[in-house]
Amino acid sequence: SEEDFNLAAIYVSDAQYNRNVYFDTSPQAVRLYMLYNHWALKVLLYFFMLVNLSLAIFEDPAVYPLPIWATMLVEILCLLIFTIRVIHYAKVILRDKFWKDPKNICIIVILTLTLVDMIIYGALKAANYYGVRWSRVLRPLLLVNVTEGRQLRRAFRSIRNALPQIFYVFLLFMFSILIFALMALKLLGKRGLTNINGTPYFTSYLEIMFDLYVLVTTANSPDVMMPAYNANFFFAVFFIVYILINTYIFMSVFLAVVYNNYKKYLKEEVRQLVRAKRHKMVRAFGVLQEQREEGGEPVVTQASWNQLVRLVQPNLSNAHRELLWSVSDDKNQGAIGKVAFVQLADLLNIEIITIKSRPHPLQSLCPSLYQSAPSKLLCQLVQHRAFVMVYDLIILVNAVFIGLDEENPMIANSEWVFLALYILEILLKLYVFEPRVFFSKHSFWNWFDTVIVISALVATIVNSVMKSSSHFSSRQILDIVFILRVLRLIRVVDSIKRFRTIINTLIRIGPAILTFGQLIIVVYYIFAMVGMELFKGKVTFYEQSSTDPAKAYCGNPLLNGTDFAKLNYCKNNFNDVVSSFILLVELTVVNQWHVLSSGFATVTHISARIFFVLFHFIVVIVILNIFVAFVLEAFFVEY
Amino acid sequence: SEEDFNLAAIYVSDAQYNRNVYFDTSPQAVRLYMLYNHWALKVLLYFFMLVNLSLAIFEDPAVYPLPIWATMLVEILCLLIFTIRVIHYAKVILRDKFWKDPKNICIIVILTLTLVDMIIYGALKAANYYGVRWSRVLRPLLLVNVTEGRQLRRAFRSIRNALPQIFYVFLLFMFSILIFALMALKLLGKRGLTNINGTPYFTSYLEIMFDLYVLVTTANSPDVMMPAYNANFFFAVFFIVYILINTYIFMSVFLAVVYNNYKKYLKEEVRQLVRAKRHKMVRAFGVLQEQREEGGEPVVTQASWNQLVRLVQPNLSNAHRELLWSVSDDKNQGAIGKVAFVQLADLLNIEIITIKSRPHPLQSLCPSLYQSAPSKLLCQLVQHRAFVMVYDLIILVNAVFIGLDEENPMIANSEWVFLALYILEILLKLYVFEPRVFFSKHSFWNWFDTVIVISALVATIVNSVMKSSSHFSSRQILDIVFILRVLRLIRVVDSIKRFRTIINTLIRIGPAILTFGQLIIVVYYIFAMVGMELFKGKVTFYEQSSTDPAKAYCGNPLLNGTDFAKLNYCKNNFNDVVSSFILLVELTVVNQWHVLSSGFATVTHISARIFFVLFHFIVVIVILNIFVAFVLEAFFVEY
Ligand code: NA
Structure with a gap:
């Protein structure tokens, strides 16, 4: 029946995308579940997730301030969407499974707490009291706990699994710092040495600990050792x-x-995924199986199989589907057993790059012209190695021209020549290669070329029109033109085989880097929210043109004479979410983080350093190492 | 015959220590080869190697200047020793093998070039001309090419093998910097922005390239981006x-x-080593084999085997040797075949930790006392967990006392109490445990404890005596006392099991880190020699007490107002080999290396930056990554 096919299709598609949802198998729940998996609903969910996270731009402290009622209204809309999504999910899966799954509990708790916080905050604000929107730190956690956040949850689970071991190494590491700090205090504390700014050197145990922690990150090397080294050679050894x-x-x-x-955990996860996938495929088989002969093995007929695959992947071509069937039914019996059926999920995931020897559209339109001798010669020329080399040469000349002064009208006009040459190249290639092959999903560089050249053409034309009509060129458009011009040069790496393999490896690990990007955004967002509550408005940035004397100390007299003010770090603050994110990137890069943290400790309290050390431990020691482990593993597999 | 046994013993010992020497098998050459492998000759060689390297301390620019004739004389002595060693080696191995081995050629070339350089330098100096001792960069290469430098050669080979691939990635990386620099020039060069010191920002292409290279090392983050970021938010994205x-x-x-x-190469090396080891053992078998019965398999009798093992490892106990024989001759036939014989090299390498239930010496001396009830109680007490905990507590209290002010007489005297407690602990343990077991090769912590406590006792007594006799305490001795006191605290980590496993892993990879240390010393020495020729005397350090106005700019007016002078980096110079090594460590740590390199570029020429970038590429990108790869691999195997 249709219901059976729906159920089997859901099992297969769950297996295909590694979804582990214990949905209710009643026909109604299955239909709801198919709706739940619809791409439009997922896009909608992620759109509102993005809106919810973006609210930080408009909430106090805001980049673009909006009234509280406006942001609250949007947030309630978001909460509503998330609630509907959870209810939808609850209708789809079995009641007891729903309440046993921690991710659902998490979402419900987050939604409830957010609502409570909004009510309290609204009430406090209405009564003109001071309020903190503390539930904002919970927002990114929705990204983790939503059904689609599988990859992200896996990343967090892998961190959680590694934490006990990391923690013991961290304890030992802290013990080592303690011992060295004690030694430094005993060796250097009583010598009357001074730092470069005249303050006593290495006299306070806590300060030494912090300085040595910073030295681990190399951020204060060699400055921290200079006073001791200047006093005596041998202290450098310490x-x-x-x-x-x-x-x-x-x-x-x-x-x-x-x-x-990471490796251990990954192996275990892959093993579980394979097991779960098989289990789902066996269930799908169970739904569709028939017995062709008395006492024979249960099978799935080609007709059922075809109907199933059409349901699972409607956009699959007939030829592709027939190919998959012939692979499964290799003995040509018109039906397949369990073993062959179970492979379907993997078969569907294999991308078959059909090298279609489809004729060029021009050949169908005017074969005589396309097959003529000059046309054939042209095709040979374009496909010749020399063609690539000529264009590599053009790119190099172009690079030199870009480096030269664009005020020179000759050079400014040369841009049109280069643009024309690049467009000519694309047109020639389209003449020679079948357009659908040229723009296939895997032709990264063709897409790259075309998008860059066409964007550059549009931007250059807009720029010229603006210039000639109003004698005024927009800085933004010029910037875009410049960036596009330089990006065009990247194409040259594709001509060198060694580079191509490296770049292709990087492109292939791209999607997984995106998961990693989500992970870092979750952590950044939480730290940004906490940081803004702790440090907002403590440091002020004055525009370059400002003549306010407070500019010299970032508007906070406490910063007068500190490195933070001297190095002009005023714009590195927690005064809005964008500044906070940029500051957190700087902290991730680690250099000068002691100046930044000391600046914020100066304007608040010495314990503010805990915030920065915690950030260093979580982001640099744990998460960045996972990133490195991940790139290493990916490279070993791919390269 | 004796000669046969010598030859077989040499084969076995070569197999045991993975020596791959194609020595001449004539009896005379075998005896010479046995002499060549004598430990005393090796110690002598390494001693003169060290002397040769240490000459840099006494040669211009010197830490302790010596006349040229003195250092030259010592160097000639060293060269003589090395020459004798090479001649010895040439007598040992076959003529054609000697000249085919690149390491011998290298040594001969180095020795010849050094001699030529010394003659030229001596002549120039005698005629009062300027001369450069360029052959000094060759000195550390002897360490690599000497027969015993196998591990080091392996490390260099692994680097050489990785270089082509590293080079391609480096080219791509440089290309990426070129592209970003071009973009930065176009986007930021014409905006009239200024650096914090008022100089124009991002206007010269070469400067941008250098700044962006430095940014890769994070050393100038976030300073390099602040002018652009202050001008506009969006530039931070770039x-x-x-x-x-x-x-x-x-x-x-x-x-x-x-x-x-590294992994690929290591696998290949291990495979070759195993093959070569087997080959050598088969040869040893061939020398000693006999045929016990007509047409039977050739065997080695127990008598021959015993004589061989006595020759190879004279200090092996009879019990140990019998154990090895019974393992080889598992069927108890009184002779072993080829397969069993070949395992001997590996068997000899297995360290058998014999848990000797040897009685305590006191028990043999006065059994009635040692076996008495109070004595037994004491033994039980010391072996109880509480004993460890009590001493951990004592260590913690000691740590607090160390942290307190030692000027206080009560606290100064408490040191004697702690010393007494630690000595008591060692004595108690020696009373309970058999001394040879307590001080066995693998009891790292017992050795550590005893050495530290006894040194501390000696140093404290010396210090007290000096204080009471001359009312003057030596700062150096006090420093040593302080260091020993703090080091004693480390022992606490051994009580915590989790820490013990981490530390044991680190201790086990210790020897391999030593090979790595040699590698880094070779590279540092070469860079130090070149750096001293390029930069000696350009930057001068003035003592703290100096009132010379030149102190503010390190004695070089060109440095006036630069970051190098402002940060008081005058002691970071190439004026002698020790300063050079410390500076190179600072460059390895990477932070502020742009300030250091810009300083030396200011006092010489902008192209001096090439020296520093080259150092960064070789030491940080190549060698440090090998170190990390090595620690990773060791941890995966051990942990
Ligand atoms: Na740094």
């Missing part, structure tokens, strides 16, 4: 031993522990 | 994309490429 043990050995051990756990 | 691609992705790719090659 710092070198410290760096060897704590920066090189311990940091490598952190990477080793994270990588080791 | 720098973030740059850091993501070049710092995170490219640096991870470098690690991946190095690690991948």
Whole structure:
């Protein structure tokens, strides 16, 4: 029956996309589940997720302030959408499974807490009290707990699994810092040395601990050792031993522990996925199986199979489907058993790059012209190696021209020549190669070329029109033109085979880097929200043109004379969500983070450093190492 | 015959220590080869190697200047020793093998070039001309090419094998920097922005390239982006994309490429070693084999085997040797075939930790006392968990006391109490455990404890005596006392099981880190020699007490107002070999290397930056990544 086919199709599609949902198998629930998996609903969900996260841009402290009622209204709309989605999910899966799954509980708790926080905050604001929107830190967690956040949950689980081991190494590492700090205090504290700004050197135990922690990140090397080194040669040995043990050995051990756990965990996850996939395919088989002969093995007929595949992947071509069938039914019996059927999920995932020797459209339109001798010669020329080399040469000349001064009218006009040459190249290639092959999903560089050249053409024309009509050129459009011009040069790497393999590896690990990007955004968002509550408005940025004397100390007299103010770091603040994100990137890069953290400690309290050390531990030691482990593993598999 | 046994013993010992020497099998050559492998000759060789390297301390620019004739004389002595060693080696191995081996050619070339250089330099100096001792860069290469430098050669070979792949990634990486620099020039060069010191921002292409290369190392983050970021929010995006691609992705790719090659190469090396070892053992078997019965398999009798093992490892106990025989001759036939014989090299390498239930010496001396009830109680107490915990507590209290002010007489005297407690602990343990077991080769912590406590006792007594006799305490001795006191605290980590496993892993990879240390010393020495020729005397360090106005700019007016002078980096110079090594460590740590390199570029020429970029590429990108790969691999195997 149709219901059976729907059920089987759901099983197959769950197996295909590694979804592990214990949905209710009643016909009504199955239909609801098919709706739940509809791409439009997922896009809608992620759109509102994005809207919900973006609210931070408009909430106090805001980049573009909006009244509280406006952001609250949008947030309630988002909460409503999320609630509907959860209810939809609850209708789809079995009651007890729903309440046993921590991710559902998480979502319900987050939604409830957010609502409670909004009510309290609204009430406080209405009564003109001070309120904190603390539930904003929970927003990114929705991204993790939503049904589609499988990859992200896997990343978090892998971190959680590695944490105990990381923690023990971290304890040992902290013990090592404690010991070295004690030694430094005893050796250097009583010598009356001074820092470069005249403050006493290495006299407070807590300060030494912080300085040595910073030294592990290398951010204050060699400054932290200079006073001791200036006093005596041998003290350099102390710092070198410290760096060897704590920066090189311990940091490598952190990477080793994270990588080791990552590999172990990944293997276990892959094993479970394979098991779950098989289980689902067996269920699908169970739904569709028939017995062709008395006492024979149950099978699925080609007719059922065809109907199933059409349901699972409606856009599959007939030829492709027939190919899959002939692979499954290799003995040509018109039906397949369980073993062959179970492979279907994997077969559907294999992308078959059909090298269609389809004729060029021009050949169908005017075969005589396309087959003529000059046309054939042209095709040969374009496909010749020399054609690529000529264009590589053009790109190099173009690079030189870009480097030259564009005020020169000769050079400014040369841009049109280059643009014309690039467009000519694309047109020639389209003349020679079948357009659908040229623009196939895997032809990254053809897409790249075409998009860049056409964008450059449009931007250059807009720029010229604006210039000639109003004698005024928009800085933004010029910037875009410049960027596109330079990006065009990247194409040259595709001509060199060695580079192509490296770049292709990087492109292939791209999607997985996106999961990693989500992970980092979740962590950044939480730190940004906490950071904004702690440090907003403590440091002010004054425009370059400002003549306010407070500009010299970022508007906070406490910063007068600190490195933070001297290095002009005023714009590195937590005054809005965008500034916070940029500041967190700077903290991830690690350099000068002690200046940044000391700046914020100066304007608040010394304990503010905890925020920055915590950030360093979580983002740099744990998450970045997972990133490195991930790139390493990907490279070993691909390269 | 004796000669046969010598030959077989040499084969076995070569197999045991993985020596691949194609020595001449004539009896005379075999005896010479046995002499060649004598430990005393090896120690002598390494001693003169060290002397030869240490000459840099006494040669111009010197830490302790010596006249040229003195250092030259010592160097000639060293060269003589090395020449004798090479001649010895030439007598040992076959003529054609000697000249086919690149390491011998290398040594002869190095020795010849050094001699030529010394003659030229001596002549120039005698005629009062300027001369450069360029052959000094060759000195560390002796360490690599000497017969015993197998591990080091393997490390260099693994680098050489990885270089082509690293090079292609490096080219792509440089291309990426070129493209970003061009974009930065176009986007930022014409906006009239200024650096914090008022100089124009991002206007010269070469400067931008250098700044962006430095940004990859994170050393000038976020300073390099602040002028652009202050001008406009969106420019931060440019720098973030740059850091993501070049710092995170490219640096991870470098690690991946190095690690991948390292693993591949290591596997191949291990395979070859196993093959060569087997080959040598088969030859040893061939020398000693006899045929016990007509047409039977050739065997080696127990008598021959015993004589052989006595020759190979004279200090092996009879019990141990009998154990090895019974393992080989498992069927108890009094003779072993080829297959069993070949395992001997590996059997000899297995360290058998014999848990000797040897009685305690006191028990043999006065059994009645040692077996008495109070004595037994004491033994039980010391072996109880509480004993460890009590001493951990004592260590913690000690740590607090160390942290307190030692000027206080009560606290100064408490040191004696702690010392007494630690000595008591060692004595108690020696009372309970058999001393040879307590001080066995693998009891790292017992050795550590005893050495530290006894040194501390000696140093504290010396210090007290000096204080009471002359009312003057030596700062150096006090420093040593402080260091020993703090080091004692480390022992606490051994009580925690989790820590113990991590530390044991680190201790086990210790020997291999030593090979790595040699590798880095070779590279540092070469860079130090070149750096001293290029930059000696350009930057001067003035003592703290100096009132010379030149102190503010390190004695070089060109440095006036530069970051190098402002940050008081005058002692970071190439004026002698020790300063050079410390500076190179700072460059390895990478932070502020742009300030250091710009300083030396200012006092010489802008192209001096090439020296620093080259150092960064070789040491940080190649060698440090090999170190990380090595720690990772070791941890995966051990942990
Ligand atoms: Na740094």
